[in-house]
Amino acid sequence: DGGITQSPKYLFRKEGQNVTLSCEQNLNHDAMYWYRQDPGQGLRLIYYSQIVNDFQKGDIAEGYSVSREKKESFPLTVTSAQKNPTAFYLCASSEGLSTEAFFGQGTRLTVV
Amino acid sequence: SQQGEEDPQALSIQEGENATMNCSYKTSINNLQWYRQNSGRGLVHLILIRSNEREKHSGRLRVTLDTSKKSSSLLITASRAADTASYFCATFGGYQKVTFGTGTKLQVIP
Numbered sequence: 034d035g036g037i038t039q040s041p042k043y044l045f046r047k048e049g050q051n052v053t054l055s056c057e058q059n060l061n062h063d064a065m066y067w068y069r070q071d072p073g074q075g076l077r078l079i080y081y082s083q084i085v086n087d088f089q090k091g092d093i094a095e096g097y098s099v100s101r102e103k104k105e106s107f108p109l110t111v112t113s114a115q116k117n118p119t120a121f122y123l124c125a126s127s128e129g130l131s132t133e134a135f136f137g138q139g140t141r142l143t144v145v
Numbered sequence: 146s147q148q149g150e151e152d153p154q155a156l157s158i159q160e161g162e163n164a165t166m167n168c169s170y171k172t173s174i175n176n177l178q179w180y181r182q183n184s185g186r187g188l189v190h191l192i193l194i195r196s197n198e199r200e201k202h203s204g205r206l207r208v209t210l211d212t213s214k215k216s217s218s219l220l221i222t223a224s225r226a227a228d229t230a231s232y233f234c235a236t237f238g239g240y241q242k243v244t245f246g247t248g249t250k251l252q253v254i255p
Contacts, residue, residue: 039187066243075233076188076245123187131175131237136187 036060039124039137046111046118046144054109054140056124064130065107069093070121070139079122082107083130111142119144150246151234157252164221166249168234169214177210178235179219182248188233191219226255 037058046052058065064083068076078091082101096115101107107126111118121141125134152167168177176195180188194201194210194217201208207220221228231248 068245073247075247078244121185125188130243133178133190133193134180134188134235134243135190136180138187139185141185 037124037126037135037137039122039140041140042138044140044142046142048144049113051110051112052142054111054122054124054142056107056109056137057105058107058126058135059105060126060135061104062126062128062135063104064127065101066125066127066134067091067097067099067107067109068123068125070123076123079109081130118142151232151249153249154247155250155252157254158224160224160226160253160255162224164224164228164251164253166219166232166251168217168219168246170217170234170236170246171215172236174212174236176237177208177217178237178243179206179208179217180233180235180245182231182233184230191232221251224251224253226253229253 040055066081067079070076077093079097080088080091080099082088085104088099088101098110121139123139124137127134150169178193179191182188192203192208194208205222210217229252231250233245233248235243235245237243
């Protein structure tokens with residue numbers, strides 16, 4: 034089945050640690066995105082990528098980093114520089130930047 | 146900053162009634178999309194309306210777009226308990242960055 038997979042579903046991190054969230058898609062989509070969602074809030078764009086080896090900062094990129102070495106994969110690293118990392122993180126992909134986006138089921142990150 | 150703003154923030158209706166949600170945005174767009182999110186899950190795409198379209202239907206969903214007022218509405222007819230979810234509008238504009246609103250939380254009471 035085609036789809037987009039995020040792992041893990043739940044992640045706990047100690048303060049000061051970096052952590053990497055996985056996002057894989059087998060939809061052959063060029064564009065991929067990372068969003069952050071806080072309770073009762075909408076989605077805020079962290080990073081997006083239009084094509085392999087290229088990515089752009091979104092509205093809240095500080096404290097985060099990404100890579101796009103393969104078309105299928107767009108991992109997000111939450112660094113220790115991110116002051117308030119506890120949130121629900123959503124990955125998405127689409128054929129192009131203006132087309133229908135397909136979302137993963139999300140990763141809930143908690144800093145303990 | 147949020148491009149789309151949904152209204153109302155929360156809506157509670159009886160099963161069988163219609164639910165209407167509105168979305169306002171600030172800049173020009175190529176298209177506007179509506180998504181649904183069940184609690185703690187990813188978003189599911191519902192419908193896409195292009196900037197040159199005024200109305201679009203999909204099953205029990207009806208979406209309108211008024212580019213002069215920079216607003217869109219989503220109507221769910223004959224609502225069901227399973228429609229209970231949060232609904233988000235997303236705008237796709239010149240920089241091709243999709244921007245989501247804060248959502249409308251819909252509760253359909255059986």
